[in-house]
Amino acid sequence: MTLFHFGNVVALAVLPIYFLYKFSGLSEYGLTKIFHAGSIYVFTQLCKMLILTFFPETINTDPADFNFLGECLRCSADLLDFVGLAFVLSKIPGKSHSKLLTAAVGWSSAEIILSKGLILWRARGAEFSWIYTQKSLESNILLVVTCTVTCLLWLFSRHDLNRKHAPIVTFLLLAIAFKAVWLDGTLLVMGIGTWTCLAIKMAVSIFCFGLPTLYLYANMAQTIGI
Amino acid sequence: MGMLNSLTDFIKNGLPIIFMVLLMCSSSLSDTDFEIQRMVHFEIMGIPIGSAGSSLNMEARSFSSDFNFRSCILARIQDLSVDLFRVIKSKAGGLVILMPQNETQLSLEEKENLFLLEQEMLSEETRVPIYFANYHQNLANIIAEIDNFSSKMKMDFLNQINSNGYQVVVGGTNAVIKNPKISIIQGELPTEDPQTNKPTIIIFSQLKTFGVVPNELPNLDATILMLLIDNLSKLFNQNFSSKYRIIFALHESGSLLNFHATKKFIEANIDEGNVRNIEFVVCLDTLAENPESIFYLHSSKPITNPGTTTKFFEVLQKKAEMYEATFDYVHKKINLADPFHKWNHEIFNIKKNPAFTLSSLNNPLDPLRTSFFSKYAYSSLSSNDHPDSDYDSVMLKKIQVTTKILLEALVHYIFNLDEEAKDKIAKDTLPIDEQSIKKYISLQSIQKSHNIKTAFEMFLKNVKISYDKADNLDPEFKFYDQGDSKLHIYKVKPALFDLFLLLIICCYLFCLYFIIIHFSKVYDLIQSTVTTNHDENKTNGVSHVKSKYI
Numbered sequence: 001m002t003l004f005h006f007g008n009v010v011a012l013a014v015l016p017i018y019f020l021y022k023f024s025g026l027s028e029y030g031l032t033k034i035f036h037a038g039s040i041y042v043f044t045q046l047c048k049m050l051i052l053t054f055f056p057e058t059i060n061t062d063p064a065d066f067n068f069l070g071e072c073l074r075c076s077a078d079l080l081d082f083v084g085l086a087f088v089l090s091k092i093p094g095k096s097h098s099k100l101l102t103a104a105v106g107w108s109s110a111e112i113i114l115s116k117g118l119i120l121w122r123a124r125g126a127e128f129s130w131i132y133t134q135k136s137l138e139s140n141i142l143l144v145v146t147c148t149v150t151c152l153l154w155l156f157s158r159h160d161l162n163r164k165h166a167p168i169v170t171f172l173l174l175a176i177a178f179k180a181v182w183l184d185g186t187l188l189v190m191g192i193g194t195w196t197c198l199a200i201k202m203a204v205s206i207f208c209f210g211l212p213t214l215y216l217y218a219n220m221a222q223t224i225g226i
Numbered sequence: 227m228g229m230l231n232s233l234t235d236f237i238k239n240g241l242p243i244i245f246m247v248l249l250m251c252s253s254s255l256s257d258t259d260f261e262i263q264r265m266v267h268f269e270i271m272g273i274p275i276g277s278a279g280s281s282l283n284m285e286a287r288s289f290s291s292d293f294n295f296r297s298c299i300l301a302r303i304q305d306l307s308v309d310l311f312r313v314i315k316s317k318a319g320g321l322v323i324l325m326p327q328n329e330t331q332l333s334l335e336e337k338e339n340l341f342l343l344e345q346e347m348l349s350e351e352t353r354v355p356i357y358f359a360n361y362h363q364n365l366a367n368i369i370a371e372i373d374n375f376s377s378k379m380k381m382d383f384l385n386q387i388n389s390n391g392y393q394v395v396v397g398g399t400n401a402v403i404k405n406p407k408i409s410i411i412q413g414e415l416p417t418e419d420p421q422t423n424k425p426t427i428i429i430f431s432q433l434k435t436f437g438v439v440p441n442e443l444p445n446l447d448a449t450i451l452m453l454l455i456d457n458l459s460k461l462f463n464q465n466f467s468s469k470y471r472i473i474f475a476l477h478e479s480g481s482l483l484n485f486h487a488t489k490k491f492i493e494a495n496i497d498e499g500n501v502r503n504i505e506f507v508v509c510l511d512t513l514a515e516n517p518e519s520i521f522y523l524h525s526s527k528p529i530t531n532p533g534t535t536t537k538f539f540e541v542l543q544k545k546a547e548m549y550e551a552t553f554d555y556v557h558k559k560i561n562l563a564d565p566f567h568k569w570n571h572e573i574f575n576i577k578k579n580p581a582f583t584l585s586s587l588n589n590p591l592d593p594l595r596t597s598f599f600s601k602y603a604y605s606s607l608s609s610n611d612h613p614d615s616d617y618d619s620v621m622l623k624k625i626q627v628t629t630k631i632l633l634e635a636l637v638h639y640i641f642n643l644d645e646e647a648k649d650k651i652a653k654d655t656l657p658i659d660e661q662s663i664k665k666y667i668s669l670q671s672i673q674k675s676h677n678i679k680t681a682f683e684m685f686l687k688n689v690k691i692s693y694d695k696a697d698n699l700d701p702e703f704k705f706y707d708q709g710d711s712k713l714h715i716y717k718v719k720p721a722l723f724d725l726f727l728l729l730i731i732c733c734y735l736f737c738l739y740f741i742i743i744h745f746s747k748v749y750d751l752i753q754s755t756v757t758t759n760h761d762e763n764k765t766n767g768v769s770h771v772k773s774k775y776i
Contacts, residue, residue, distance in 0.1 A: 002718075004721075004724045005724050008724060008727050008728055011735070012735070015735050015738075019739050019742050023739070023742050023743055024742060125716070126395065126716035126718060127393075127716035127717055127718070128390075128716070128718050128719045129717070133727070140738075211752075214748075214749070214752055215752055215755075215756065221753070222753060222756050
């Protein structure tokens, strides 16, 4: 029965990415570019680990004990993810929607497998815990955020970006990069339960990051005619 | 660039391997692990006793719910009764018993019930694995939750899906211990007198190395024996002339092991001729466990005739009166057909040696004799009769009084002194205070620690440790590996819950599928607002240009 639960949580974590790959027309282009994006994710993480070793030991692993400075430092290391993702984007030719989707799907697949894979594997164990379902839902949120970031980075790299929109793009990128500080910090201070936290994170990712980015992207697409 | 490509290729190819290695390293961990001990398991004279099962991997259940051989019952010891235990033994697949946090939690009735339950557990072998867990709040909470769940078996559908279950996992062992042995330690009081054919008094006691739980029981008899050794050796060192040779011996086979090592002691000492001219053998058995101020001399021969036993009994009675205690006499003939001896002195009597047992118990079947919970007899006394007194101090007092009676009686019997001198010795030179009692109260098996050997060597001469070994082909006793085990309790959900979760996940994924399929519509909608804005901008721009040129 525990294998059944493992199947459930894996389906919850993986199928949304598969749907995105299958039904957005990406499958027509093959998996090569997606694998490339995933490999660059792994390389970026290795670089990040190297950099994190130079940081002072302010990073606290205990989630109940929120360390503002430590989180800030960690988030600034996360900026390296943006560099990696921008590199992925630069390696994929063309300027269609699929370019962005390829990068986002490749990146988030690798991220979900490597960061959530081990935790989800434990769902096979005899012990039941809601944490596995929550981690799966978190990886769904991660997918939305990765798509948004890819979009924003592409917009950021465009020279023909509307000048009015440039500060918004930068602001959104920074807001996403330091999400762990301001969003998690606020939720922790408010003392909200895990499930409500997940719902709020999901709502923030869709309505505060996703939809505004989609609007900016549509605007750009309109301008360059894709 | 080429280097980067080869690096990405390496990561791409190596990733599945790295991932597989990581997966293998990961294991499922549980938050709820408890230290437990398997119920004792041994075999004496071909009769197995205790719990024969060891490993458990079953669903946790309360005894008040329906259970079968695939369920492990989790219960507090005070909730179990003898009848319930019999039902569990025959129907359930395992039993985990939670010990009480402290004795004061238990009512008098519960304590009495506990003694009966313990006797039932030690009466025969059980196929079912039975474990004892020391009190732990988390385990108590889990038991309360299981009890609560079973009381609401007929709850609504949604609650039944979401209810928590528990899986109990124990990987215990039940291997037979090879070459089992029972230790006997003996020594005699040193005398200056070279005369060796003096009559001998043997003071014999046992160390109870296990009860229903494979742990050392409160060994109050051994404590009294050590106090006697300690104090008598002081007098012997002061050169008081003794009429007797005094031998002390301590063996590790109590009534549960049918005093098996006694035969070995008799063979090695009396039969071999090392000890001759025995005045009497005093066996100490459960002298201080009963809090009441009454003692019994158990003998298999009536003590109506004048003899050594009668003489010593009279001394004991006289000394007991001084401490407001009574000494009674119980005569019980030996049943030669029964291979199980009621008292230790019977084995000496069968070999034609004068012997008797001193005990605070009247009945050899009294549960206090083999009880792991014998201290509870004191706690019930203190909670009812003396609510303010600490039961430990009541117990220490009892040990003190018992030792004094025995010691004074022995001094009276063995020394060639006039009455006044004997009384003076008893009063002045034999102080038995709490400190000296505490020094000997937690004695451990000779096979585990050296504290008994060190004490014997300090006060006695000719100290010898011998072992009663079981026969290889037809062992009279067998011990099984108890070991400390770990109890893992996992929270599990019913199968129905995962089906229900699957249904919800399917709905959620179906919604996502729809959103992805129809995302172009959302995009078109957003683009249409963008287009409107663009058009407005353009129109505004044109009108602006127009106004500029007109």
